[in-house]
Amino acid sequence: MEYKGERKFVLFSLIPILLLFGVFAFIPIGWSLGLSVFKYNPLSASALFVGADNYIRMLGDAVFLKSLWVTFKFVTIAVLANILITLLIAMAIQRVRVRWLKDLFRTVFFLPTIAPLAGTAIVWSTMFNYHNGLFNMLLSKLHMAPIQWLSDPHYALFSVIMMTLWADIGYNVVLFMAGLDSIPDLYYEAAILDGANRWHLFRHVTVPLLRRTTLFVSVTTVVSYFQAFPQFQIMTKGEPFNETRVLALHIYEQAFSNSNMGYASAMATVFLIIILLVTLLQLKWGRTQWEY
Incomplete structure (x- = not known):
């Protein structure tokens, strides 16, 4: 009886969450899937059924293919750089023995993640300004030519x-620090007794025992970067020559600037499938069977 009571409590507690998730996640996904087989303009009273034409159109859409390539290029470079930088920063902070100083470093690196991404993008756009931006001012001090x-x-x-990276690394720094804290010291002590140096400790102790944390960090970061939009919309709008036109930006412009809701929904469906496949591959390759 007690078990049944607990089960009912869990079910009743989850119902509001599942309802909200269904309304704001599953219903929009289903609606988008439905729109993807129509030629639909929100300003028109009717929608023309076109079947798979929207999906076939993508194969000949040079801008779509370019945006797909730019998206994968952005995600690959940014995720790898993020994981490498955040892991090194977390390990460096972990070596600080003064408690308040350690907390200070963690707070400083986490602060940029609190700021709205749109506001951060505006500030960085100013810093990248060709005529009076901070970066070109520094280059001029070094007697180097300014950069566009x-x-x-x-x-x-x-x-x-x-x-x-500047706006996002703080979150993963905190996650890696939590992962490093969870590794028992006895493994490091045993490796040191066997003559391991710092590289051996990192390669054969830290990296394997941090694999679950790294998997979580990589999955969440990949999903987040695939959906990157505000910084591209504010800083470059996909230019120059579509070199910064990520798929999320292209879908937005097709849907709301060109009113091609059906075609945008088809691209969003393909985008969803790509993210799911990448996530499943990450979970498969990063799976671990050990415990400590």
Whole structure:
């Protein structure tokens, strides 16, 4: 009887959450799937059924294919850089023995994540300004030529990546620090007794025992970066020459600027499938069977 009572309590507690999740997640996804087989303009009273035409159209859409390539390029570079930087920062902070100083460093790195991403993008756009931006002022002090950070195809995407990393690394720093705290000291002590140096400790103790934390960090970061939108919309609007046109931005412009809701829904469906496949591959490759 007690078990049944607890089960009913759990079910009643979950019902409001599941209802909200259904209203704001499953229903919009289902609605988008339905729209993807129509030629639909929100300003029109009717919608024309086109079947798979919207999906076939993507194969010949050079802008869609370019935005897909830019998205994967952005996610790959930004995620790898994020994980590497945040892990190194977390390990460096972990070595600080003074408690208040350790907490201070953790807070300083986490602060940028609190700021609204749109506001951060505006500030960084000012810093990237060609004429009086901070970065070109520093280059002039070093007697170097100024750079068109957001207008040059060679630098635009990497400039947005720099801004994204600055705004986002604090969250993963905290996660990696929590993961490092969970590793028992006895493993390090045993490795040191066997003659392991710092590289051996990192390679054979820290990395394997941090695998679950790394999996969680990588999955959440990949999903987040696939959906990156505000910084691209504010800083570059997909330019120059579509070199910063990520898929989320392209879907937004097709839906709300060009009123091609059906085609945008088809792209969103493909985008959802891509994210699901990438996430499943990460979970498969990063799965661990050990415990400590």
